[in-house]
Amino acid sequence: MTSTAAHRAVEAVWRIEAARLIAGLARLVNDVGRAEDLAQEALVAALEQWPASGIPDNPGAWLMTVAKRRAIDEIRREVTLAGKVELLGRELPRPDGPELPEPVEDDVLRLMFTACHPVLTPEAQAALTLKMLAGLTTEEIARAFLVPTTTMAQRIVRAKRSLAEARVGFSAPGADELAPRLASVLAVVYLVFNEGYAATAGEDHLRPALCEEAMRLGRVLAALVPTEPEVHALLALMELQASRLRARTGPDGAIVTLLDQDRGRWDQLLIHRGLTGLARAEQLGGAIGPYALQAAIAAVHARARTADQTDWPRIAALYAVLARVVPSPVVELNRAVAVGMADGPAVALDLVDGLGDRLRDYHLLPSVRGDLLAKLGRPVEARAEFERAAGLTLNERERDLLLARAQECG
């Protein structure tokens, strides 16, 4: 094995073992930041030793043994904690002993809850989740979020410190807290997904890989808490949206909008999984959960063989329910688009105008107005709206698309 090949193999083992390793250590030291440091030290030892010795038969146990040995050494150095050494020494198996307790799945779930703890900002939650649950390196996470590695490293260090300072420890939320805490875990997973989904071709290829990471985390969650409908719904939503990733950009990197996509490029395996996951969420009684409704809307598109066959009245109805469950002007705007497709542009324009100033700086508002005005045969106003939208968007590809539409208005 060449040293590069060995390195890649060690990294692969790390991807597989990181979450369970960190979770198991966190249970031991009751501090995820410290657990992560210990795990990283074990990884460094593996990178030093495995290229020569080969990958051990049970690499997870090897890493755990090394990390635990270091944990004991560390604690021994802390004189004031002398009392705990004995305690720890009794609980620990001998570092080189054959039997190590398998970390239980609950630990991984607990790790997820801790990484997404409300004392942290969403950005910090996402960074910690990718680092500890997905086994990504700081450099990979930095590239994915388009920030310098040093910035991301600082963000992670600060996040770990915040957890330690808030004495978060390593415990699962109680029954009364479970729903909001789970919601925040789901929000982080979806944030990671959207970070990848917003990327366009030509940018770093790692960004679409974020969608894969988010779906992987979603599947981990679905296995850990299989009775929660919104977990299945979020996974279904991501899989249905990701099924269109390949069709979203043209050969020149330009955005291809949903209705213009070559549906032959949609990923049928992900669609099949997404529809199955949505059905599961609905069977569990979660049909009107926010993610389930969004997944149901994505499913309507996925089922339409051609753009013309899209069931717009159903999409409009689903948006109407979604607007009641999570009232938001953005949802109202989307509903207006669906109503426009179902009942014509005049009705939709009334709905959009009814939104007033609530979305003043949101580029999709003038973009939707422009589209409706163009359909109503009012090209001069349409053009002005598209140009306004182009001035508001931060995404270059989107700006190109909007300016092209403005041009079309003549």
Place this chain on the structure above:
Amino acid sequence: MRFMVMMKATADSEAGVPPKAEDMAAAIAFHEELVKAGILLAADGLKPSSAGARIRFTGNERTVIDGPFAETKELVAGYWIIEVASKEEAVEWFKRCPNTMGEGFELEIRPFLEPADVGEALTAEQRERITDMEATAAERHG
């Protein structure tokens, strides 16, 4: 990255000998590991080649040959479809697969073609027709 991991046939799988209870338990445990890790997209087992058939093409001639087929180690007995970050990760995962098939048991790991690999070999219209057929098949499948 998406991979198919093919489980090669053995004398037992070709003879339709059901796995021993403990092997079955180990196989299920491994399957669960893949599910919990969030990497498994699909998996299925196949009946012995005696239940199958081959079609050999010679110019415009088609010769249908019913199973079983002799070259056991080249036959596929089942598959997994997984999504992982690298081939190395796929390899590390499947090194952990229990040997439920006996001596000489072999797995073959192959990455899926990506759109970039196929290039413009298919026209948009051809792809649309394929999707249409796949979608119909999926609906019938449930």
